[in-house]
Amino acid sequence: MPEIAGSDWRKRAAEIKFEIAPFIDGAFAPSAASGVIEDINPATEKALTTFSVGDEDDARRAVGGARAAFDDGRWRLKSPVEKRATLLAFADLVAADAETLALLDTLEMGKPILNALVDAHSAARTIRFYAEACDKLADSLLNSDPQSLVFQRREPRGVVAAITPWNFPVGMAALKLAPALAAGNSVVLKPSELASASACRLASLAHAAGIPPGVLQVVPGLGAGVGQMLATHGDVDFVSFTGSTATGRVLQQACGARALKPLMLECGGKSPQIVLPDAPDLDAVAEAIAHRIFRNQGQVCSAGSRLIAHRSVVDRLVECIATHAGRYAPGDPLDPHVRLGPLVSAQQRRRVMDYVAAGKANGAQLVCGGGTPDRPGYYVDATVFTGVDPQSSIAREEIFGPVLCVFAFDTLDQAIALANATEYGLTTTLWTTDFAAAHRVCREVRAGRVSVNMTTAPREGAGYAMGSEPMRQSGFGAEGGLAGLTPYTTLKGVQFNV
Ligand code: ADP
Numbered sequence: 001m002p003e004i005a006g007s008d009w010r011k012r013a014a015e016i017k018f019e020i021a022p023f024i025d026g027a028f029a030p031s032a033a034s035g036v037i038e039d040i041n042p043a044t045e046k047a048l049t050t051f052s053v054g055d056e057d058d059a060r061r062a063v064g065g066a067r068a069a070f071d072d073g074r075w076r077l078k079s080p081v082e083k084r085a086t087l088l089a090f091a092d093l094v095a096a097d098a099e100t101l102a103l104l105d106t107l108e109m110g111k112p113i114l115n116a117l118v119d120a121h122s123a124a125r126t127i128r129f130y131a132e133a134c135d136k137l138a139d140s141l142l143n144s145d146p147q148s149l150v151f152q153r154r155e156p157r158g159v160v161a162a163i164t165p166w167n168f169p170v171g172m173a174a175l176k177l178a179p180a181l182a183a184g185n186s187v188v189l190k191p192s193e194l195a196s197a198s199a200c201r202l203a204s205l206a207h208a209a210g211i212p213p214g215v216l217q218v219v220p221g222l223g224a225g226v227g228q229m230l231a232t233h234g235d236v237d238f239v240s241f242t243g244s245t246a247t248g249r250v251l252q253q254a255c256g257a258r259a260l261k262p263l264m265l266e267c268g269g270k271s272p273q274i275v276l277p278d279a280p281d282l283d284a285v286a287e288a289i290a291h292r293i294f295r296n297q298g299q300v301c302s303a304g305s306r307l308i309a310h311r312s313v314v315d316r317l318v319e320c321i322a323t324h325a326g327r328y329a330p331g332d333p334l335d336p337h338v339r340l341g342p343l344v345s346a347q348q349r350r351r352v353m354d355y356v357a358a359g360k361a362n363g364a365q366l367v368c369g370g371g372t373p374d375r376p377g378y379y380v381d382a383t384v385f386t387g388v389d390p391q392s393s394i395a396r397e398e399i400f401g402p403v404l405c406v407f408a409f410d411t412l413d414q415a416i417a418l419a420n421a422t423e424y425g426l427t428t429t430l431w432t433t434d435f436a437a438a439h440r441v442c443r444e445v446r447a448g449r450v451s452v453n454m455t456t457a458p459r460e461g462a463g464y465a466m467g468s469e470p471m472r473q474s475g476f477g478a479e480g481g482l483a484g485l486t487p488y489t490t491l492k493g494v495q496f497n498v
Helices: 007-016 056-074 081-098 098-109 113-133 167-180 195-210 221-233 244-255 282-300 314-325 346-359 413-420 434-443 482-488
Strands: 034-040 046-052 140-142 150-157 159-163 188-189 215-217 238-242 263-266 272-275 306-310 364-366 383-386 403-409 428-433 449-452 490-496
Touching: 007 098, 034 098, 034 113, 046 490, 056 159, 056 188, 056 215, 056 221, 081 098, 081 113, 081 167, 081 195, 098 113, 098 159, 098 167, 098 195, 113 167, 113 215, 113 482, 150 482, 159 167, 159 221, 167 188, 167 195, 167 238, 167 383, 167 482, 188 195, 188 221, 215 449, 221 244, 238 244, 272 413, 282 403, 282 428, 306 314, 314 364, 314 383, 314 403, 314 482, 403 413, 413 434, 428 434, 434 490, 482 490
Parallel strands: 159 188, 159 238, 188 215, 238 263, 272 306, 272 428, 306 403, 383 403, 428 449
Antiparallel strands: 034 046, 140 150, 150 490, 364 383
8 A cells, every 4th residue: 555645644634525414315315404513523623514413304214215125125136146246346446435435534533544544445345255245155955854845044134224333434334234235135324423424425335336226325413313213213124233332222222112123232342451471572462452452542342451461471561561652642643653543522532531530549550641632632642550440440441542451460260350350241362372271261251252362463364254242241243254144134944845
């Protein structure tokens, strides 16, 4: 990827157009709602644009169009080969448009531009992965008595409502709409009100690629309005949500309020990074740990916000992490050398700083950070606390900011107990060369995804093929890989007597 200088990104940012409006039945359809949202750039605290909030009527129109599209089969009944070709064309358009999509995300939510670019390309690859699945999955023919023909088939659910957060705007949208579309559903996507532009753009790219009108609708708007409407609407067959655990609970109730509506929830986390005494190359481990907590300003559900390190290595490790934290100096997210942008909003910064104050009041010691730099923008310094009381709020609750809490342990049992000492269960990272210990941790930790010895050096792993399912208050429903297709389908069993 050719490097683009900061000044060029800034020039392009100044010229970029924001098109934030409902995308319904193949075209932008301005909302008649009277409310307006001011779209704030968190790096400058200035408005980028204003847009109409979108309301329940927009949501109803979008669902109506999606229902009609599903029922008449304009996408659902296309052959797998045709679906694959259309989704591949969509992926190509997303890849070709990655710089614009990345700029929109950076401007709206403050992510450093190179990270945003990685997200946009990753969105294209996600779409490609699910496109390729369309004509390669087979249903099952069961052994039966000779007079019957019995098979099981996965069918699309119908109209899927996808409700996405602001922390990976383009990436999260792709992770939901790609498997939903590949499975043959129609989708109504509601992006976060804090970062809606790239989702609207995705819809127009999908249309240009040949996804028929009505099959991918986007309704920007508030959670309490558009989001609630989608969750309770009788023509929405399935809800796929990523966001906070608090909103996940509200949605679970909303989905059960009037119907038995299935849903999947990918919610908060308080993920542990466990370092055993034999961990290899502490400096590389520290670099990876810093990356897992400071990336995206710590606004990641799977952020490794708790370091659980063996007492024999913890001091040295914390020293190395503090050095790496110094490389996350807050700065303009349009500068490609900057690794730490602003938090998404003033409210989010307040929330994170309240946690920092609570940590200090509770006796935790600051190793670095703990403040906000003297510049406009909702910045918080990369922060590391040691001596954290395992019962305190910073130890147990999701902060969603660049704040790492450090705990020391003496035995593997203690490490596992500490790792499981929150209500969440999203991811766990482990560093060790002891295969037996690694095996035990992988089995015992309550987390949907475990990574062992993952440095920041690029490795492909399984590409986009690994799926996982959160546990406990982090939600439920598989996301990623072929397993990530299953929630968007329902199983039909058919018996023919001949
Ligand atoms: P965060 O706190 O990280 O912003 P939220 O859970 O509030 O995360 O938001 C994630 C997504 O859920 C956003 O698109 C938001 O608009 C939507 N949302 C928020 N509240 C509701 C609600 N009551 N019903 C449906 N969607 C909601």
